[in-house]
Amino acid sequence: MADSAAVGVAAGSVPRFRRGFRFQWEPVQNGYVLLYPEGMVKLNESAGAILREVDGQRSVQDIVSALEQAFPEAGSLADDVNEFLQHAREQHWIELS
Template sequence: MTLSPDSTPLFRRGYRLQWEAAQDCHVILYPEGMAKLNDSAAAILLLVDGQRTLAAIVNALQQRFPEAGDLADDVAAFLEQARMQKWVIFRD
């Protein structure tokens, strides 16, 4: 499956994003454990709500970080990695 701007990411059942005070960062919690996230990963995943498309996520990040330039390829690449890690799935 190739991601398109209209692809909509959502967390897989049993996976959730939360702030973990003990780790001082956002984490993905899942049945087998936990993955610590850097600030960039957390900024992207905080926008994953099952409603926003890839294009909407990129647009929100572009508005929040205008100095970063075009983020579309980086965001798509990260979300593809998140899919490979089985954190998210996509609905078209």
């Protein structure tokens, strides 16, 4: 049986924050954070931009498209977004359906 970490993120998957996790702008941190019962993760600018698009309704492909429109100078972002979402899933920040 394959390790779930090696499976990757399907373009049609819909990411949502796991129960107990809250994504928000934190003025004191001057950045986006992910709050959860045991603590907080301060996110870098790229992670904040990706997670800002996670609403539990849009697919990974929709998120990639939105980010590519917002940052046209970056070119294709699919690999970077997929890699980050896989990391977020491994950290148990998000679920995919």
